[in-house]
Amino acid sequence: MCCDSIKKGLNIICSYSIIDMNGHTHKYIHIYIYIYIYVYTSSKIVLLTAIIVVKNENLLNNELKNANQYQRQVGRKNSTQSDQMNKSKWKVSITTFNCGKEFPIENTKGIVKQLLFPYDDSISQLELQDIYVLGFQELVPIWQGSFPTVNRDLINGITTTAIDCLNEKVIAFRGGEQYSCLGVNSVGAITMIILYNNNALKVKADILKRNGKCGWFSTHLKGGTLVSFNMARNGDENWERFSFICAHLNANEGANNRNQRIDDYKRIMSEVCDPEVASSDHFFFLGDLNFRVTSAYDPATDYSSTTTLRRLLENNEELNLLRTRENEPLCKGLHELEINFPPTFKFKLFEKETYNRKRTPSWCDRILYKKYATPTLEQEGTYHSVSRSNALLFSDHQPVNLTMALPRPIGERRPLSLHIEKYHLSWSSGLVGQVGDAVIGYCGWLLTKNAHYWILGSILLYLLLKNV
Helix, strand or coil, rough: HHHHHHHHHHHHHHHHHHHHHCCCHHHHHHHHHHHHHHHCCHHHHHHHHHHHHHHHHHHHHHHHHHHHHHHHHHHHHHHHHHHHHHHCCCCEEEEECCCCCCCCHHHHHHHHHHCCCHHHHCCCCHHHHCCEEEEECCCCCCCHCHHHHHHHHHHHHHHHHHHHHHHHHHHHCCCCCCEEEEEEEECCCEEEEEEEEEEEEEEECEEEEEECCCCCCHHHCCCCEEEEEEEECCCCCCEEEEEEEEEEECCCCCHHHHHHHHHHHHHHHHHHHHHHHHHEEEEEEEEEECCCCCCCCCCCCCCCCCCHHHHHHHHHEEHHHHHHCCCCCCCCCCCCCCCCCCEEEEECCCCCCCCCCCCEEEEEEEEEEEEECCCCCHHEEEEEEECCCCCCCCCCCCEEEEEEEECCCCCCCCCCCCCCCCCCCCCCHHHHHHHHHHHHHHHHHHHCCCCCHHHHHHHHHHHHHHHC
């Protein structure tokens, strides 16, 4: 009886092993093996079982090897598709910086490197961007903004230095220059410089540049400058429009100044944005927007606390409150990545972390962009303040950088909403602004030459001689 059972068991095991060798599943073999090991203790059965297990493991290893090879092939295919998708996206770095009217020319390279590579100067070639945007406010003294030719050497020097810094990175990896200037535009003391990878990208010649002024009497004391262009990758005819506006809005705290900032924003958008710009595939609004925190300054505030930042941004930060209000929200159609950094204004000059108590620390320096249909875009960008290194301590502002991988339209282009509210200007505002700019410029120039002392002395001398 026992021998018959053993023989039956052997036959079952052998039959299942044959089935397995012909390509059938393994699990039944294991089941019968375990059953017979448990019921019988014959050394023959145990030995035969061990042999079958070894054969089974070899088959399993072969199948696993084949499966792994298949998975690697699929993985390589998916990886290639992912790389192609990532490569097709536009990589953009945007930095805004208020220079406080005192840009130290002798340290141009140190400043520019910090703005181009805000996170790590040892950046690899894979991390270089397609487009770099540098937006400056108060790059020069206010009066000097009246004379664009006077500022030309400074702006050209910054542009050339930025190109050299980028190409140094490229040459270090594979040799050859590939970055050049796409466009520069200025209004008053506001300047925007755009650089691009000309080795991989092409730009149409019809680059659009516009300026809007919203200072006192329509002068350049405040305003915005636009650069808009069509770009495509080499070998690709799918052109996309990019538009960047660098702005400087009304300063100071209080409701009246806040309302003036709202008015400044609407005026700039109305002056520089036509339907073509408003329908850009990629649109950015950056600069010293000057919106403030409305609560009184408390020196004991811990700005390193995430809870504190959330509370201030949600309850006391002007721009966030204006953008989320139910009636007539400001910057409709624009979005901003989550702010996770302390206020960027107002610092004591030449001190890294100390705020000036004359002002409530605020997030004045901002970068907004037109909303995309891609819901995961926010996960593909970094939005941070730039560390106040020694090279940047000359300003009471901290630069802000936005680095993003922008989605590309697939198939038919999707309309993306951007609200442009019409701003009505009087016919004389342009003329008044030109006269005002000239007055600001020449009066400021005379003050730098101490001409007011000469004028005052001449008046006194005239009065004395008249009475003699």
